[in-house]
Amino acid sequence: MAIQHYIKEIGRGARGAKALDRAQAADLLGQILDGLVSDYEVGAFCIAMRIKGETAEEMCGLWDAVHARITRLRVRGAQGSHGAAIIIPSYNGARRLPTLTPLLALLLAREGLPVLVHGMQTETSRTSVFTVLQRLGIVTEPQTSPISAAQVTAMHTATLLPGLARLLAVRQVIGLRNPGHSVAKLLQPVEGSALLLGSYTHPEYLPMLQGTLSQLGVNALLSRGLEGEVCADPRRTPQYDGFVQGHHHVLQARAAGTDSDVPGLPDAIDADSTARYTEAVLAGRLPVPAALAQQVQHIRSLVDLIKNTDKTPIDHAHSAIKSGVSLP
Numbered sequence: 001m002a003i004q005h006y007i008k009e010i011g012r013g014a015r016g017a018k019a020l021d022r023a024q025a026a027d028l029l030g031q032i033l034d035g036l037v038s039d040y041e042v043g044a045f046c047i048a049m050r051i052k053g054e055t056a057e058e059m060c061g062l063w064d065a066v067h068a069r070i071t072r073l074r075v076r077g078a079q080g081s082h083g084a085a086i087i088i089p090s091y092n093g094a095r096r097l098p099t100l101t102p103l104l105a106l107l108l109a110r111e112g113l114p115v116l117v118h119g120m121q122t123e124t125s126r127t128s129v130f131t132v133l134q135r136l137g138i139v140t141e142p143q144t145s146p147i148s149a150a151q152v153t154a155m156h157t158a159t160l161l162p163g164l165a166r167l168l169a170v171r172q173v174i175g176l177r178n179p180g181h182s183v184a185k186l187l188q189p190v191e192g193s194a195l196l197l198g199s200y201t202h203p204e205y206l207p208m209l210q211g212t213l214s215q216l217g218v219n220a221l222l223s224r225g226l227e228g229e230v231c232a233d234p235r236r237t238p239q240y241d242g243f244v245q246g247h248h249h250v251l252q253a254r255a256a257g258t259d260s261d262v263p264g265l266p267d268a269i270d271a272d273s274t275a276r277y278t279e280a281v282l283a284g285r286l287p288v289p290a291a292l293a294q295q296v297q298h299i300r301s302l303v304d305l306i307k308n309t310d311k312t313p314i315d316h317a318h319s320a321i322k323s324g325v326s327l328p
Contacts, residue, residue, distance in 0.1 A: 002037050003028050003045065011048035019052075025061025026068075029179070033069055033163030046170055046178035054179055056211030062183040063216060070161045072191050073153075075114050076146035083113065083303040084193040084219060085147060089185040090119035091168070092228025093126035094269040100231040100292060101129045102136060103278045105152045107288065107296050113303065114147045116190060120157040122171045122181065127269050129229065130154060135275035147190070160189050185230075188218060193306055195299065199225030210241060210248060217246035219306050221298055224254075234262045234289035240298050244305050251298055262289050 006028045009018045031037050075085050086108050090101050105115045121128040133154050140154045147153040158165035167180035198220050213220050222241040226233045237255035264286035266273040280286040
């Protein structure tokens, strides 16, 4: 058993399990992605890590394994003219509320940004974001191709890394998420500057993700998502954490309370209803939810900072994040 020694470390239960270091985590996931281990080992890995939980160092190792193998996409044209590409992972879909991920992606494209939505449906009971995108005329690219400014490109995980898609599909067998879902939401499959939109569902994941993004030195906007999606919950104002080259500051504190009145938000979560709502907002017939408009603004501010890090010392950008001042 190629990864048996790792399973013995992580599989001793919530109290007895030991964390792997970054190199060990990279080796373990690398063997899984390359198809070098048995289905029994994959299942044991998924259950053991589900019970133990991932550390920031382990997440960095998983990230290393994925990025040593992932297909990277080019941005068509001079990337400096439009700033960072926006990376939106989508692996959950809609459960109780309509998903606003397609609306967020299209609002960002309308700002002139290149947007990549990547993912796959891992829970068949939910309405997939990709089904909504298809209703809006955006189809999942079967082949890797450059992404463009002011455009949303949708990509299936299997196109980016087949081994990761196989690991994610294990959820349909055992019924539980696994570390593949965590690392899939941190993918950086774009050449050049990029801003990752990250999210978490449960507050206990926040410190681990903060540590991971800081150690990786990436650009990201992290917030509590909507049923596992990165789009803001239209009824709430979450905490927003910004990262520029790993430098971290809380951009906005969480606000208490819930707004029950979101004009035009459909009660149904099916793809057709969600697509019609998205089109109505984009056409100006319905207002952009305030929470989503706020999220777009935070993204724009971080993109402006990222564009200037090439000509501005990172400590200046770090100070700008802290003070909330835009760089010239």
